[in-house]
Amino acid sequence: MSALPSHPTRRACLAAAVLSVAAGWPRSAVAAPPLRIAAIDWAMAETTLMLGAAPVAIAELIAFRRSAPLPVAPGTIDLGLRGGPSLETLALAAPDLILSSQYYGFLEPQLTRIATVFSRPVFVPGAPPLPKLFAALRDLAAQIGTPEVAHRAEARARAEFAALARRLPAGAAPCLILEIGDARHVRLFGSDSLFHGALTELGLVNAWDQASRFSFAAPVPLETLADFPEARLVITSAIPAQIARDIARSALWSALPAVRAGRVTRLGEINGFGGLPSALRFARVLTAALEAA
Structure with missing residues (x-):
């Protein structure tokens, strides 16, 4: 007999949601699994962590852990170099969303074959990046369905x-x-x-x-x-x-x-x-x- 999976699949969660509605249970009673997020760009990886989400994979993970101001979850997958990530490893991580930036635009045709790509140009010569990072925080939160988390995180950052x-x-x-x-x-x-x-x-x-x-x-x-x-x-x-x-x-x-x-x-x-x-x-x-x- 094959072993039961340790985590519910997306198909199982969808089936449970359908059954809950049919049984008259509130839709919120069955939570959807969190999005699987992979990060090529470090600024976007930090933005994800600020939203309380844990990327399943990050490029140059060892160096990122050394400099990251927020903890990275154990078991996070290392994608290799930011400028040349392992596309095979990325595909095996099965992300729903890949975080990138204009620095890695040359990779976008390959990345989009794996998952949706979220990319924001933060570091642009002559333009201050801090407003762009606040905007990226809000945009990413909207993308993953947690806009209220971004509002709280931005308020805390400005207050600090x-x-x-x-x-x-x-x-x-x-x-x-x-x-x-x-x-x-x-x-x-x-x-x-x-x-x-x-x-x-x-x-x-x-x-x-x-x-x-x-x-x-x-x-x-x-x-x-x-x-x-x-x-x-x-x-x-x-x-x-x-x-x-x-x-x-x-x-x-x-x-x-x-x-x-x-x-x-x-x-x-x-x-x-x-x-x-x-x-x-x-x-x-x-x-x-x-x-x-």
Whole structure:
């Protein structure tokens, strides 16, 4: 005799719903199974977690777990690289919905053969992403049938930003938000970055008034930081041990005004291309660091 399935199938749930209506039971008495969601894009994966939904599969899962501000359910499937996910693994995960973004548009013809694709362009050069993330939160909640959850999550996020802003003193130094690439190069986050949006919510000023450069390399020479003598350096990346040693021995780094004045804050690794949970995590950690400075 074959074993009974441990979870009801969609067909079984539909049959139960039909029987319940026929028997005169309320339709709400039989809950539909949750949608199976797979995420290629990390910002959309965070958005799903913020809605209280657990993706069944996420691309680059190990790295995502390391940087994600919200816990990922045990048993989540790793889809491989975001830019080249395993389509076979994705199909075996049997998703109802695949979360993507414009970065992976070249995959969309293949993805749509597996399931419906939900894609939103969040990180666009020259455009602030935070409003787009709030909109994506509402849109995704509508897609999966939980709009009220999005309303509550958005209200909590805005309230937390406001509460954190009240903890900060007026007149704080402007911030340069950066990732360390190597001992001579950094990535700076401008007005079209997630971190800029969080700074604005906190009432802080971003000293870097240029756009971010959305590239894999850190494109800004270290000496550029000397052009902002009053700024606080806020580092949002992990620094490999060898690079940390190189920086410690760097005369250029030691000569930077912010370094000489002790205005350097290391926040640890925070995903600058994440969702609202990453923006909130950045705001929390930065607020605590500035209070302790």
